[in-house]
Amino acid sequence: MTMTAEPLVRGREWLPQAQRIVVKVGSSSLTTIRGGISERALAALVDTLADRANAGAEIVLVSSGAIAAGLAPLGLERRPKDLATQQAAASVGQGLLMARYTQAFGAHGVTVSQVLLTADDLVRRTQYANAHRALEKLLHLGVVPVVNENDTVATHEIRFGDNDRLAALVAHLVHADALVLLSDVDAVYTGPPSEGGERIEHVRGSHDLEGVRIGSAGKAGVGTGGMATKVEAAAIAAGSGIPALVTSTAAAGRALAGEDVGTWFSVNGRRKPVRLLWLAHLAATRGTLVLDDGAVRAVRDRHRSLLPAGVTSVAGDFEAGDPVELADSAGTVVARGLVNFSADEMPAMLGRSTKDLGRELGPEYERVLVHVDDLVLV
């Protein structure tokens, strides 16, 4: 058996040496309470990031704020609830946001580009390769890509919904050295800041977050995920080899200088294939396969692929390649996986050996239902 090295655990004081950094900025700190872009906040952030880019670092900026920036021009007072109006506001606001970034970075001699992504772009293999190639090229050309979700065309099914988790996957996509998540609060606290609470300086693993109370977004009507999605995004990054810092936009300069600000999530796991990250943390599953006890043991304890013989029933409406839940006979979900057959094909396969199925239905049926490489335990 080959021995693999433990993941490298670094502290926040290492951030000045990070070469490739994904920085995510949220609507709450980028826009005013009325919804327009805050010139002061944007300029201060760009100064910090442009200095770092001019010093030779590669920066990817994941910026929210399109919907918020589109509110005022459309005469809206707060973030709309319906998807179509959100799409329209994003379409208006994204252009305004890019115009500001182009101008502000340009004043420092830094070129920016716009990259709009949907969840599918980071999950489907061909699109993933596309996004990867484009971002690599931009970084090699010294450009700062400004990434946002493609809100205008993303529907509920293919949306991330929050840019925190999008930023974690982008950090993974570009093999970033670090992820920095900026909002209007300077750290993760033991409770919502409005109720007091203490700053959490360092998260080494989920045990450091036990008992922490996470509230919803601070500035009503602007942010989306609140602190919960930032903590989740930082944990996704740290669990797959990328350290993360959660702090405020106002503290971004000090954070990148390695000063003692924010909440640092040190690395506690190795790099994983992006589709497994997506499966574990983001995917909306489309059905459930119920496993007998033997299949549960095979999947959970012996890390085996799931065979048709071990499945007793199926629920949901899914196509081959969709994410599904794998549950035990009591209904407890034990894993998530990408299924190789559609819900329509399943009933004829359940409880049967792959050999039998191959003989009866053809060689394409002599396959596992869910391959071990497409499975994550929960």
Ligand SMILES: Nc1ncnc2c1ncn2[C@@H]1O[C@H](COP(=O)(O)OP(=O)(O)O)[C@@H](O)[C@H]1O
């Ligand atoms: N335990 C907590 N620690 C820190 N902030 C918290 C906590 N619980 C809730 N929050 C709130 O989360 C808000 C940040 O989330 P959000 O408004 O969605 O930011 P953004 O728009 O920048 O993504 C903060 O303003 C803060 O009030």
Ligand SMILES: N[C@@H](CCC(=O)OP(=O)(O)O)C(=O)O
């Ligand atoms: N893509 C959306 C932002 C979604 C989002 O995550 O917002 P936030 O919680 O402010 O980071 C927009 O540009 O308005």
